[in-house]
Structure formats: structure tokens, C-alpha cells
Amino acid sequence: MVNGYSIRDIKDGLQKGHFTAEEIFKKYSEKIRKENKKINAYLSVFDYQKPKLEIRNSTLEIPPLAAVPCAIKDNILLEGKRATAGSKILKNYISSYDAMVIKKLKKRGVAFLGKTNLDEFAMGSSTENSAYGVTKNPYDPTRVPGGSSGGSAAAVAADLAVFALGSDTGGSIRQPASLCGVVGLKPTYGRVSRHGLIALASSLDQIGPITKNVYDSALVLGAIAGHDIFDSTTVPEVVPDYTKNLGKDIKGLRVGVPKEFFGEGLEDEVNEKVQESISKLKNLGCEIVDISLPHAKYALAAYYIIVPCEASANLARFDGIRYGHSSKEAKTLLDTYLESRSEGFGAEPKRRIMLGTYALSSGYYDAYYLKAQKIRALIKKDFDDAFKKVDIIVGPTSPSVAFKIGEKASDPLSLYLSDIYTVPINLVGIPALSLPCGNGRESNLPVGFQVIGRPFDEETVLRVSYQLEQAII
Amino acid sequence: MISDKEIKHIAELARIRITEKEEKGLKKDLSSILEYIDKLNEVDTTGVEPLYQTTGLIDSFRSDEPRGEFKMDKNLNEKLVGQAPHKKNRFIKVKSVLERKK
Secondary structure (H helix, E strand, C coil): CCCCCCCCHHHHHHHHHHHHHHHHHHHHHHHHHHHHHHHCCCCCCCCCCCCCCCCCCCCCCCCCCCCEEEECCCEEEECCCEECCCCCCCCCECCCCCCCCHHHHHCCEEEEEEEEECCHCCCCCCCCCCCCCCCCCEEECCCCCCCCCCCEEEECCCCCCCCEEEEEEECHHHHHHHCCEEEEEECCCCCCCCEEECCCCCCEEEEEECCHHHHHHHHHHHHEEEEEECCCCCCCCCCCCCCCCCCCCCCCCCCEHHHHCCCCCHHHHHHHHHHHHHHHHHHCCCEEEEEEECCHHHHHHHHHHEEEEEEEEHHHHHCCCCCCCCCCCCCCHHHHHHHHHHCCCCHHHHHHHHHHHHHCCCCCCCCHHHHHHHHHHHHHHHHHHHHCCCCCCEEEEECCCCEEEECCCCHHHHHHHHHHHHHHHHHHHHCCCEEEEEEECCCEEEEEEEEEEEEEEEEEHHHHHHHHHHHCC | CCCHHHHHHHHHHCCCCHHHHHHHHHHHHHHHHHHHHHHHHHCCCCCCCCCCCCCCCCCCCCCCCCCCCCCCCCHHHHHHHHHCCECCCCEEECCCCCCCCC
């Protein structure tokens, strides 16, 4: 569906001797050099580095991810390379270690093309909040790629990378994947280590793959998932081979369609494509079940308390002392904090830190943070109850197709509403994938179909997505 | 609507210096977001246990042994302390915390 090489194409090409690892890397580097200024997907690009591949046995079979050129969102640490988190406060920060996901990908021989653009500290749904300029949607450069992993999604969509890693706290992998017509997967919270991910909201953040097809998504997930002694929120559960059962049919699978995901605000052309996909699932033998998630309508409000609260704590480390920007105007210790943070942070981080500080402050904690976490429990119960009746839940990923740059920038609240279908999933910690399901009839822009599963049931999410993908092509 | 006094207090807690212009914008933005969030009061949450994390993991311990991944040596020290905007040798420099009494 998406042009250029898939992960399997790279393996194929290497195996048949069509190109070497260095040649394919340089082909992508050259393309980035020519095209990146048009879309601003990459913040930094790397030279070719021969991968130190751990080859398990002596067969001549090339391991599936060896030499595959990928892009990494700039809030994931790659040792020795700049990591800006899309902010001026980390303009010159050089990562002092590899994130666990990077360590794992290095072991597989993956090649890193560069770091991609994002909304500052992953706060945003359009990449307009980046301190390094917006990324343009490859389908229409007057429109946003979505966010916060806009750079990663645009890079994959424009074939400036074979796959990318993004991070998702409220939809930041799935929504840009939807707006750019690529596949984006947010794993179950605890499935992938957050060690080396610049934290936004510690109870919600997850790293995940952005790929050209579902098979690639399954492959990358298998490579990055697993327990990590450096992240105590990762689970000890074994990582299965996510590619193994993709081809197994989905006859008899119960698919839940929540009425709350089809209310006001959903654009007609998006709904049309989503309904078509639901029909295709029916034709594949699935049982379509109407369900209700009564507390889903409170998810966005709960999210916009929880995230600023956790973010205000996570961003306290940017103090002008240990790393990052330090103000030259500072005369006292207090000034160091006040001025460095004032100069270094953009408007959205300031907004959210202020909101979070307020909500956690004495006298307000119960009314806001505690209340939001109770609502979160009720939302989880809705999903638990639903998963007693169905195996998968589906709906739109985003209420609209890619919007124009600047359209929502003046009203933060309207931008927050783009996340209305993705946010409940993060609060509950379950896995979800956005699959391209065709272009909208009016705009001819990509529409994303969201496939949501039970905790740690990425296998079913991927299988349903794979089967649907084959039916759509 | 958040008061001027509250905005100043929050900014102090958050350790961010807010300009007067930013103050106006923040008052407006924060007030409108808090108004939206108010809808949570529609829900009766009496007796509901808050959900802080979704994995259900409790007491994620590991053995009390060095993890071996990060060996503190000159190399690592340089990578870490090397990032500090103000440093001296292998130490991070900060402005004085306590005032010297004359």
C-alpha cells in the first residue's frame, strides 16, 4: 500500500544480492538529503555505520531486520546522538546511553537513518508544537502529519525510512499513522520498555512501530518487546512470535463496535471508510456486536488532568543544571530554574506544566488527579466488561483526515479533541493498531481504522489487522 | 476563572518565570481547559478505587546486585557530567544553595 521497500523487500534484496547493506542505506540517505527540506520529517541524519550484528547460527539466511534502515523519534535516546525531544531546552543534549529498544534493534542489525521531528516533549497532535518547525504531510504539504510522532509517520509514508519508532501517550503513534496512511501500533502498557524514552506521562507512555504494512509491525514489535530490568513497569510475560499466526483466519471472532465512537464530531467521509472496513470484517466471518463504553466520553477530560500532572513531575528535571539549556541571565539558584525553564520550554509544555502543577497542588489533588484516576478505573471496567462479550473493539482512529497547518493551532482545546478515540486506550493500557483503510471520498486523504485488543493480546490485534489489510488491498 | 494570584503561585511552584503577556494567555487557556474538565463532576465516583497503573504489577523487585550495564568510569562520567552546562573537572557546578552569613 505504501510505496518503497518493506522490511521483507530489504531482506529479499540483500539475500538475492540486489544491493548491499551500505548501498541500501546510502540510497535512503540520498533520498532524505534531497527531500527532507520539503517535509521536515528528520531533525538529524546519520552517516552509515556498519552494524554489529549478533548472528545466532552459521546459516546464510539473512536475519529479518538486518540492515533495515529506520527512523527514530527524537524523544528516544541513541547514545552519542543528539536528542532534542522537539524542544529548545535540549537543543544540544547528547544522549549518554541507548534506550532499551535501541539496544534491542542494534542486536538485530538495524541501521539508523536519523531522528525524527515531534511535538515538543510529545505534547501535541499535529507536530505544530515542535520548536524545530512543523513536519508536512507527504500527501498534502499544506496539512499536518498528525502528532506527536509526525516526523516518524511522514518519513515512513514518504519512503524516507523503511520503518520508524514512535511513542504513544494519547494517540501519538496511531493518529499520525492514520493521517499519513501508514500502520501504527501502540503495544499494551508494560509490553515495551520505556528505558531511554524521554518521559511524558509515566503511566501511559509506550514506544511502538510505525510501518508500511502489518507484517512489518508484527516483526518490529517482536524485536522491541520484552521485560527490562531497567523499567520496572515492564512485565515478565514471554514475547511470542507475532508474525506466526497472522494468516490464521478470523472466522467467528467477535468484533465490538462502540456506539460512543460514532457520535458527534466524526466526519462523514471517515465514518464511511470505517463502516466499509467493518463490513469487510463481517465478510471475513466476524460477528459484529454493538457495545457501549458509557464512561468513554469522560476519557479526554481525565486524560487532560493525568497527563499534565505526570508531565509536570517528569519535566521538573529540566533545571538548567544537569543537562540542557541553562540561562545566562541567572544570578541565583532560583533564577537558574526560573530563567532556564522560561527560555527553554515552548508554549504547550508551559501550559501543561502549569495545569499539572495546579491540579496537584495542595487543596486540589483530590478534586483533580484523584478524581481523574477514579474515572480511569471506571473506563477500564467498561472495557473489561466489553471484552467479556467481544474479542476485538474497532472504530475510527481520528475524527477527521489531516487538517490544515494552523487550523487548530490557536485553540489548544480543539487540538485535544483530535485524540478522542485514541486516549481511552492509553488510560486503560490496552494495545491498539491504526490501519490505513482507504482515502476519504471528499478529501482523498488517508483514513485510519483502529483495532483495539485485550491486554497483551497484540497477536489478535495484528491478526485481525493483517486479514483486513489483505482484504483492502 | 483562575485568578492572577493563583497563576503567579503556580508559576512559582513550577519554577517557570511567566511574562505578563504569557500570564494573560495562560489564564485564558487554563480556565477553558479546567471548565472542560469540570464535566468529570457529573460522575459519581464514591467507593471507586483509583487506577494509577494498568499492569497490575506490585513490588517489581530485582536482586540487590549491580546491573553491570553502567560501569562508572571516566568514559561514562564524561558522557553524564559532560552534559552539564556548568562543570568543574568531574563535578557539576551549581549556584550557592545557602547564603553565607557575613
